[in-house]
Amino acid sequence: MSDLHIRCADLTHIDAVLRFWHEAAEGTSISDDHDGVARLISRDPGALLLADRDGRLVGSVIAGFDGWRCSVYRLAVHPDCRRQGIATALMEAAEQRFLDLGGRRVDAMVLEANERAHHTWAAGGYQREDHWRRWVKPLTD
Numbered sequence: 494m495s496d497l498h499i500r501c502a503d504l505t506h507i508d509a510v511l512r513f514w515h516e517a518a519e520g521t522s523i524s525d526d527h528d529g530v531a532r533l534i535s536r537d538p539g540a541l542l543l544a545d546r547d548g549r550l551v552g553s554v555i556a557g558f559d560g561w562r563c564s565v566y567r568l569a570v571h572p573d574c575r576r577q578g579i580a581t582a583l584m585e586a587a588e589q590r591f592l593d594l595g596g597r598r599v600d601a602m603v604l605e606a607n608e609r610a611h612h613t614w615a616a617g618g619y620q621r622e623d624h625w626r627r628w629v630k631p632l633t634d
């Protein structure tokens with residue numbers, strides 16, 4: 494993938510990233526707005542990784558490390574560019590970031606119905622664990 498460039502997002506990329514997620518990502522999050530993405534980038538400037546090809550945004554991943562857990566979110570590739578190894582390259586970049594920071598294991602939350610994602614995570618060496626459920630409590634209205 495020599496023409497693929499992976500870099501960290503900065504605050505100037507927020508609108509493009511939100512548009513990209515609207516087209517390419519699966520599901521939505523409570524943090525899916527300008528303030529939410531700005532907070533992510535401000536708190537951890539290296540966490541949001543973007544893949545560009547020929548100056549076009551074609552992929553994203555959030556590689557969040559809080560000193561304890563390595564969490565991956567928003568792995569997404571533009572529908573026109575799938576099955577070309579872009580998600581694999583983004584996962585490798587995320588894993589390298591975690592290793593550089595001292596991370597030991599990566600967690601990904603994956604929707605049960607998202608079979609394409611199951612194939613992708615499995616191909617990347619990830620194993621499903623069935624003994625967890627997600628427990629949530631919203632902090633805002």
Ligand SMILES: CC(C)(COP(=O)(O)OP(=O)(O)OC[C@H]1O[C@@H](n2cnc3c(N)ncnc32)[C@H](O)[C@@H]1OP(=O)(O)O)[C@@H](O)C(=O)NCCC(=O)NCCS
Pocket residue numbers: 517518519567568569570571574575576577578579580581582601602603604607609610612613614616617
């Ligand atoms: C899931 C997604 C990120 C994969 O991106 P991608 O760039 O197409 O993935 P890659 O090309 O790196 O694929 C790596 C491997 O994953 C597996 N894989 C990926 N997509 C697959 C599919 N549609 N069907 C079966 N296997 C698939 C294959 O083993 C593939 O290797 P191969 O192409 O050599 O057979 C992309 O389909 C996407 O953005 N989907 C919508 C968002 C989403 O669901 N994200 C995951 C959230 S948990």
